Amino acid sequence: MNCLHHLPRTSALPLQSLSGYSGKPSCVATSLAMVKGTALSRRSIVLAEAASGSVPSTADETSKIDDKSETYSHDMTAAMGAVLTYRHELGMNYNFIRPDLIVGSCLQTPADVDKLRAIGVKTIFCLQEDSDLEYFGVDITAIREYANSFDDIQHVRAKIRDFDAFDLRFRLPAVVSKLHKAVTRNGGVTYIHCTAGLGRAPATAVAYMYWIQGYTLNGAHELLLSKRSCFPKLEAIKSATADILTGTIRKPVKLKWHSTGCSTVEISGLDIGWGQRIPLSYSEEEGLWILQRDLPEGRYEYKYIVDGEWMCNEHELITSPNQDGHVNNYIEVFDETPDEIRSRLTSDEPDLSSDERAKIRQFLESFPDED
Known part of the structure; x- marks a missing residue:
């Protein structure tokens, strides 16, 4: 996965707070693009408690999984903008959002398939x-083979990159298309999960309720939060909705980093996720590190690696800190x-007309099937 899992596993978090940075920065960043800033922050504490599952067999295994959790x-807290906690060692956890829709954490063993079959x-x-x-x-192979050995349950995969709002935005149409077709085919109760069930799965459930089941976006979000503490990225859903109905328009963005002695400058986040980096090129003529990129309309968080x-440069637009003090630079294109x-x-109170909802449904139903 192209996400924070592939960053060095140390106590030092890459998405660090400016509170730990003292003195004037050695490099000053400026961004020139069609951008505007509106500092947005939502602070929340989310703790996923286990509803079921098996625990590791030894104390050593428990300790290792606890460290991974x-x-x-x-990493999730830093990337998602909320204080989020997931304890894998406590087993699968979930909540019914509707009688026919469950959002939860990942299955860990084939035995979890039996637990889900038991609740329909x-x-x-x-x-x-x-x-x-x-x-x-x-x-996952054992889980899928066991699930698909039954006639009354099907295991379906549609991958989204973890901690990546941009990938979520552009994957949602294909993912919800696959979900809609599976629900239509299988009926009954649907269990949507990612790893912790706090980001990707809730966002997919909200998009499905909004696009297919007739909810307003805010109504679906409110229902979700009344059933499960989580942090779906609504901006990604809004942008994905507009992309389906209006197409995707890209705008040129030019990011500049002024250096008095840097040897390498990269950017992470933006439209590539937190597990990848884009190098900036040094312009002898301008005496600056430069990144030129075409980005679809939307809001992007990023950070420099110098x-x-x-x-995170205090002279650029900066997100409000979450409860752990983590902040990022951001731009709006x-x-x-x-x-x-x-x-x-993409406003605060979005809603779909009946005609728009019909167009989205038609778009999803005609979307090419993924393998």
Whole structure:
């Protein structure tokens, strides 16, 4: 998975707070693009408590998984903008959002399939990438083979990169299309899960309720939060909705980093996720490190890596700190003459007309099937 799991497993968090940085920065960043800033922050504490599952067989195994859970929670808190906690060692946990829709954490053993069959689940919808599964040592092949050995339940996968709002935005149409087709085919109760069930799975459930089941976006979100403490990225759902109905418009963005002695400058986050980096090129003519990139309209968080050190410059737009003090730089890319539909669908109170909902359903039903 291209996410924070692949960053060095140390106590030092790459997405560090500016509170730990003293003195004037050695490098000053400036960004020139079609951008505007509106500092947005939502602070919440989310703790996923186990509803069922098996515990490791030895104290040593328990300790190792506990350490992995702590690191995963640490990374998730930094990337998602909320204090989020997941304890893999406590087993699978979930909540009914509707009588026919459950959001939860990942299955860990084939025995979890039996638990879901017992509560009427007909479709297990997994959003994890292979590296998610490898991190916690989950044998997805055994789980899938066991689930698909029954006639009354199906295991389906549609991968989304963890901790990555941009990937979520652009994967949601394909993912919800696959989910809608599975639900139509199998009926019954659907279990949507990612790793912790706090980000990707809730967002997918909200998008499905919004696009297919007739809810307003805010109504689906409120229902979700009344049933499960989680942190779906609503901005990604809004942008994905507008992308379906209006198309995707890209705008040129030019990021600049002024250096008095840096040897390498990279950016992480933005539209590539936190597990990848884009190098900036040094311009002798301008005396600056430069990144030129075409980005779809939307809001993007990012951070510079200067000579290997993750930095958030106080002279750029900065997100409000979450409860652990983590912040990122961000930009908003927008059209100077915005489309009325996109403006409405990305507002604080978005809703779909019956015609728009019918167009989205038709789009999803005709979307090419993924393997």
